[in-house]
Amino acid sequence: KAGVTQTPRYLIKTRGQQVTLSCSPISGHRSVSWYQQTPGQGLQFLFEYFSETQRNKGNFPGRFSGRQFSNSRSEMNVSTLELGDSALYLCASSSVRDGEQFFGPGTRLTVL
Amino acid sequence: SQQGEEDPQALSIQEGENATMNCSYKTSINNLQWYRQNSGRGLVHLILIRSNEREKHSGRLRVTLDTSKKSSSLLITASRAADTASYFCATYTGTASKLTFGTGTRLQVTL
Numbered sequence A: 001k002a003g004v005t006q007t008p009r010y011l012i013k014t015r016g017q018q019v020t021l022s023c024s025p026i027s028g029h030r031s032v033s034w035y036q037q038t039p040g041q042g043l044q045f046l047f048e049y050f051s052e053t054q055r056n057k058g059n060f061p062g063r064f065s066g067r068q069f070s071n072s073r074s075e076m077n078v079s080t081l082e083l084g085d086s087a088l089y090l091c092a093s094s095s096v097r098d099g100e101q102f103f104g105p106g107t108r109l110t111v112l
Numbered sequence B: 001s002q003q004g005e006e007d008p009q010a011l012s013i014q015e016g017e018n019a020t021m022n023c024s025y026k027t028s029i030n031n032l033q034w035y036r037q038n039s040g041r042g043l044v045h046l047i048l049i050r051s052n053e054r055e056k057h058s059g060r061l062r063v064t065l066d067t068s069k070k071s072s073s074l075l076i077t078a079s080r081a082a083d084t085a086s087y088f089c090a091t092y093t094g095t096a097s098k099l100t101f102g103t104g105t106r107l108q109v110t111l
Helices: none
Strands: A004-009 A012-015 A019-024 A031-038 A041-052 A054-057 A064-068 A074-078 A087-094 A107-111 B005-007 B010-014 B019-024 B031-037 B043-050 B053-060 B060-065 B071-076 B085-093 B098-099 B105-110
Touching: A004 A087, A004 B053, A012 A019, A019 A064, A019 A087, A019 A107, A031 B053, A041 A064, A041 A074, A041 B098, A054 A064, A074 A087, A087 B010, B005 B085, B010 B019, B019 B085, B019 B105, B031 B060, B043 B060, B043 B071, B071 B085
Parallel strands: A012 A107, B010 B105
Antiparallel strands: A004 A019, A019 A074, A031 A041, A031 A087, A041 A054, A064 A074, A087 A107, B005 B019, B019 B071, B031 B043, B031 B085, B053 B060, B060 B071, B085 B098, B085 B105
């Protein structure tokens, strides 16, 4: 099976812009989670989607949003970008609720 | 917020030696998982241990879990240079439906 894929791999934006990141889970996986990784805060949970429904949301401002499509692919959107949004954004998919999560390679976002 | 701490923060050993990393967490869990990350890339799942398990093995990896102390350890035996990476523990709690990561241990294995 193909692994989790994320696009784009690298992104440079300026403050105030918005960005959309995409994640394609492993075939058959219906749960997709998003994480933000920064040197200062480490790995932080953003949100989780299952069958197009957001099941859980982390402690991030409303500028961070996401959605999941019927084919389980997921997108996350960050509006009005701030310098502090520069991070590695990781997507993970899982076949069962409390099972292993398989991560994609991440999208490196730089906000200038 | 982080679920807990890992120690040491950094570990440097020579090839062939064993590496032990510890993870402590704060709340009751369904399972605890260990991941490896190479140089800011994606995370690779290593092993999952459930709350009713005490020890698990996978190749050169041995994981223990002590729920009474809310701690876990990852042992890598006969380390190789290719094991150089950051290692993270992550806990899964059923009510939260998410992984909560520790702070990570940076392992350097030298020839």
